Amino acid sequence: MEQIAIGKCVYIINTGKNLYKIGKTQDLQKRLASYHTHLPVMFRVIRQYASANMSDLEECLHIIFQHKRVKGEWFELNKDDLVICDNIARSYAVTNLHKQARKYATIHYSDNPLLQVMEANEKYLQDYSRVAQDIELGLNTDEVFELHEGTVAKAVIETVRRLLKYRTPNSEFLSKWLKIVNDLGEGISESAILERYKGQISRTTVQMIKRILRNQLY
Numbered sequence: 001m002e003q004i005a006i007g008k009c010v011y012i013i014n015t016g017k018n019l020y021k022i023g024k025t026q027d028l029q030k031r032l033a034s035y036h037t038h039l040p041v042m043f044r045v046i047r048q049y050a051s052a053n054m055s056d057l058e059e060c061l062h063i064i065f066q067h068k069r070v071k072g073e074w075f076e077l078n079k080d081d082l083v084i085c086d087n088i089a090r091s092y093a094v095t096n097l098h099k100q101a102r103k104y105a106t107i108h109y110s111d112n113p114l115l116q117v118m119e120a121n122e123k124y125l126q127d128y129s130r131v132a133q134d135i136e137l138g139l140n141t142d143e144v145f146e147l148h149e150g151t152v153a154k155a156v157i158e159t160v161r162r163l164l165k166y167r168t169p170n171s172e173f174l175s176k177w178l179k180i181v182n183d184l185g186e187g188i189s190e191s192a193i194l195e196r197y198k199g200q201i202s203r204t205t206v207q208m209i210k211r212i213l214r215n216q217l218y
Contacts, residue, residue: 008054010061012047012085019070020046020077022085024058047082049089057092061085064120087156091127115174115181121163122175128152131160170212177201180209 011028013021013035021043025031028048035043051057064084068075075081125132131152134144141157174181180201183193190206 007050008052010047010049010051010054010057010089011045012082013043014046015043018076018078020075021073022058022061022065022075023073024054026054047085047089049085049093051089051092053092057089060088060092060120060123063116064088064124066116083155084159087153087159088124090153090156091124118171118174119178121167122171122178125160125163125167128156128160131157132164135161135164174209174212177205177209180206181213184210184213 006027006029008024008026009028010022010024011031013023015021023031028045032045049057062069062073065075065077065081068077068081070076131144131148134147135157139147141154141161144157145152145154180193180197183196188196190203190210193206194201194203
């Protein structure tokens with residue numbers, strides 16, 4: 001990669017084969033010097049994402065690749081996964097640059113790895129909801145690219161298409177009730193939830209959410 005920049009960032013280093021570390025630091029040069037001292041293997045920096053909100057970006061990447069975690073901040077990734085990392089980092093950068101006030105509900109990550117991946121995927125689809133709508137209308141990648149006048153990279157469009165392909169009706173349903181999912185995860189009773197969200201959700205819907213979670217049908 002190019003010369004290392006100064007400042008807060010999320011970085012990815014590779015030690016060979018498909019083993020990658022996703023970390024964050026305020027001084028990458030200093031961090032790399034420490035690795036040269038303590039890591040018993042050769043490595044190289046393959047990604048550096050400058051990010052004022054580096055903690056959020058790092059957490060998002062860790063959650064998305066939870067199912068590929070080897071240990072701690074080490075993951076077994078491939079080239080397609082790195083493209084996803086690039087797209088997510090770009091999304092964070094654009095959001096920070098334009099300071100867009102999104103209307104979407106804040107994603108609250110649960111402790112369940114499968115739910116974490118689902119929620120992170122839903123966040124990505126929310127960020128690119130217009131692209132997702134275009135794809136669902138049947139447009140191909142080139143058509144979506146032209147429709148957005150080149151402002152959305154083809155790699156982003158392909159990532160959205162891939163996430164939509166593996167999205168299930170239940171995961172889409174749960175994404176609309178993430179507050180309830182997290183309340184149930186914290187042990188809040190059905191009656192307490194109905195009282196808290198009085199007029200916003202029915203008992204039948206709460207029971208359906210519980211059934212999906214209990215049987216891991218997402």
